[in-house]
Amino acid sequence: MNSERIEFDAVVVGAGLAGSAAAMVMARGGLNVALIERGQKPGGKNYFGGAIYTHAIADLVPDFMDRRPPFERPVTEAGFWFLGKDGLTRMTVQGGELNADPPDAFITLRANFDPWWAEQAQAAGAFLIPKTTVVDFIREENGQVTGVLTDRPQGEIHAPVVIICEGVNNILTQKLGLIHRDLEPAQMALAFKKVISLPMETINARFGLPDDAHGLAVSVLGDVSLGLPGMGFVYTNKASVSIGLGVMLDTLAEYRLRPYDVLQRYLDHPAIAPLIKGGQLLEYGAHLIPEGGYRAMPKLATDGAMVAGDAAAMVNALHWEGTNMAIVAGKLAGETALEAHSRGDFTAKVMSRYEDRLSEGFILKDLKQYRGFSRFLETHPQFMDVYPNFVNGALGQFFTAYGKPKKELFKGMLGSLTNRRGLIKAAGDIVSMARSVMGW
Amino acid sequence: MAMKTGDAFEAKELPEEVKATLPNVYVDDLLMSLKYFIDEDKAHLRIIDQAVCARCEYKPCLYFCPVGVYTQGNDGRIQVAYQSCVECGSCRVGCPYKNIQWELPRGGFGVAYKFG
Ligand SMILES: Cc1cc2nc3c(=O)[nH]c(=O)nc-3n(C[C@H](O)[C@H](O)[C@H](O)COP(=O)(O)OP(=O)(O)OC[C@H]3O[C@@H](n4cnc5c(N)ncnc54)[C@H](O)[C@@H]3O)c2cc1C
Numbered sequence: 138m139n140s141e142r143i144e145f146d147a148v149v150v151g152a153g154l155a156g157s158a159a160a161m162v163m164a165r166g167g168l169n170v171a172l173i174e175r176g177q178k179p180g181g182k183n184y185f186g187g188a189i190y191t192h193a194i195a196d197l198v199p200d201f202m203d204r205r206p207p208f209e210r211p212v213t214e215a216g217f218w219f220l221g222k223d224g225l226t227r228m229t230v231q232g233g234e235l236n237a238d239p240p241d242a243f244i245t246l247r248a249n250f251d252p253w254w255a256e257q258a259q260a261a262g263a264f265l266i267p268k269t270t271v272v273d274f275i276r277e278e279n280g281q282v283t284g285v286l287t288d289r290p291q292g293e294i295h296a297p298v299v300i301i302c303e304g305v306n307n308i309l310t311q312k313l314g315l316i317h318r319d320l321e322p323a324q325m326a327l328a329f330k331k332v333i334s335l336p337m338e339t340i341n342a343r344f345g346l347p348d349d350a351h352g353l354a355v356s357v358l359g360d361v362s363l364g365l366p367g368m369g370f371v372y373t374n375k376a377s378v379s380i381g382l383g384v385m386l387d388t389l390a391e392y393r394l395r396p397y398d399v400l401q402r403y404l405d406h407p408a409i410a411p412l413i414k415g416g417q418l419l420e421y422g423a424h425l426i427p428e429g430g431y432r433a434m435p436k437l438a439t440d441g442a443m444v445a446g447d448a449a450a451m452v453n454a455l456h457w458e459g460t461n462m463a464i465v466a467g468k469l470a471g472e473t474a475l476e477a478h479s480r481g482d483f484t485a486k487v488m489s490r491y492e493d494r495l496s497e498g499f500i501l502k503d504l505k506q507y508r509g510f511s512r513f514l515e516t517h518p519q520f521m522d523v524y525p526n527f528v529n530g531a532l533g534q535f536f537t538a539y540g541k542p543k544k545e546l547f548k549g550m551l552g553s554l555t556n557r558r559g560l561i562k563a564a565g566d567i568v569s570m571a572r573s574v575m576g577w
Numbered sequence: 578m579a580m581k582t583g584d585a586f587e588a589k590e591l592p593e594e595v596k597a598t599l600p601n602v603y604v605d606d607l608l609m610s611l612k613y614f615i616d617e618d619k620a621h622l623r624i625i626d627q628a629v630c631a632r633c634e635y636k637p638c639l640y641f642c643p644v645g646v647y648t649q650g651n652d653g654r655i656q657v658a659y660q661s662c663v664e665c666g667s668c669r670v671g672c673p674y675k676n677i678q679w680e681l682p683r684g685g686f687g688v689a690y691k692f693g
Pocket residue numbers: 150151152153154155156173174175176179180182183184185186187188189190269270271272302303304305309328329330424425426445446447448451452457458459460461463681
């Protein structure tokens with residue numbers, strides 16, 4: 138039966154951002170790589186806001202701009218919007234560093250980007266196996282991973298090293314015992330969005346963009362999620378807008394909220410509705426974001442296997458930055474697999490060099506630095522509601538005349554905050570926010 | 578402050594005036610925008626024990642699933658329209674009784690985002 142034993146030098150599970158990066162590095166290093174994807178094609182299962190950072194792409198494909206990446210628009214304006222009950226305060230930057238060449242980030246759609254990203258791995262020689270779900274590992278008696286079992290007939294694929302890039306639902310990572318249970322609902326945000334089509338000129342006019350070589354990426358705080366922990370986002374594509382929000386899963390469960398109701402409430406907001414008026418729904422969807430950060434990470438390597446990307450909770454919860462971490466981690470796992478091949482040693486001893494590589498770069502440093510932030514939002518929901526409302530009220534008063542002396546107005550402004558959240562408490566919040574971000 | 582599980586799961590209530598601002602969306606209007614390759618032969622989601630669902634006081638799965646896969650039939654049983662699942666994983670981690678057997682669809686099946 139085993140006459141046609143399928144054998145590769147390395148197997149990658151998942152042709153997402155992390156997986157194709159790992160496959161690219163290993164194929165360039167001369168390995169025979171199987172890149173296994175359960176979707177019809179790469180990207181069909183994948184989801185984000187979103188903006189993708191060029192530093193990570195350029196790290197692997199320095200001439201990426203010449204390879205016609207399917208970007209929508211560069212991010213030329215970025216920042217925060219604070220939604221009040223009926224108002225909106227914008228705090229965005231444009232120009233300066235955002236005008237760098239190439240830009241720091243591009244807005245894109247995953248169903249377009251991921252196939253292109255996988256093609257870069259295929260161009261290097263990786264062998265893409267789509268429509269195939271990995272269901273288990275092949276292991277030796279001592280636990281050493283020596284391949285994977287897929288749901289294809291005679292679906293065994295052998296390889297001395299397996300890189301798991303399966304995304305947020307890290308079933309295989311759990312199966313290997315690298316982590317012993319699912320993340321808590323309080324460590325995950327469910328994010329849902331609509332892609333809404335609008336003529337390019339309409340988008341430019343409504344969002345104040347000169348042309349389609351300019352794009353906007355904002356996080357939206359405030360009256361987005363009923364005062365509960367959550368954050369909205371808006372990204373301008375070429376001829377559509379990606380708009381949605383994320384809410385912690387425990388919040389959705391405990392308050393028994395329907396994501397689509399919460400989304401519609403946000404889209405109906407008087408400051409948001411005019412931006413998307415007349416647009417056609419192209420696609421609705423939803424995906425989890427692992428927000429547990431550093432504390433929620435599994436063991437990253439074992440005998441014959443490594444984990445990268447969302448599967449290892451490598452997401453910066455403050456910025457929802459996961460694409461760059463996934464790509465860089467995939468690359469480092471790939472480099473470790475190359476080292477293992479050159480030494481002919483696939484034990485945990487060599488695999489754990491992956492963790493060393495991660496510690497040297499920004500990923501583990503960032504994740505450690507922000508480790509307090511997801512807990513911070515849990516314990517300080519007012520950051521999502523009271524403060525954005527305050528900003529709107531305060532700026533509204535500042536820029537209107539009212540015929541009152543300014544001193545009184547300022548008192549009124551502070552009053553509007555202190556009524557909702559005592560001033561000392563507010564100062565305390567700012568300190569803890571700073572601490573959670575700085576990782577003190 | 579982990580979410581309580583099992584019988585200890587507690588629902589929370591929004592203030593009435595906040596709740597009143599929530600619209601009531603018909604989820605099928607959203608599903609029409611999604612593309613699927615439906616596996617007619619195998620359901621990748623399954624309720625492990627309907628008796629547990631019967632005991633589950635708040636049934637949060639009826640709400641948090643972003644595409645309304647879970648509904649309650651006239652007989653009180655939880656029905657699973659696995660065909661519209663977008664494989665987000667929320668019910669896998671969010672069911673307070675871990676009463677859902679959650680697998681990935683077979684290779685090639687399930688949701689196929691056109692934009693993502
Ligand atoms: C709504 C939303 C907005 C976001 N916005 C941003 C943003 O603007 N910027 C940013 O940097 N990050 C953002 N993120 C985070 C970012 O999208 C993720 O961190 C990133 O996609 C992780 O990449 P990955 O390769 O680890 O996983 P994924 O992209 O999820 O890839 C996993 C792949 O593995 C495949 N797979 C899984 N299991 C198997 C199996 N058993 N067999 C075969 N194949 C399998 C899947 O089909 C998939 O292709 C956002 C996330 C969400 C949900």
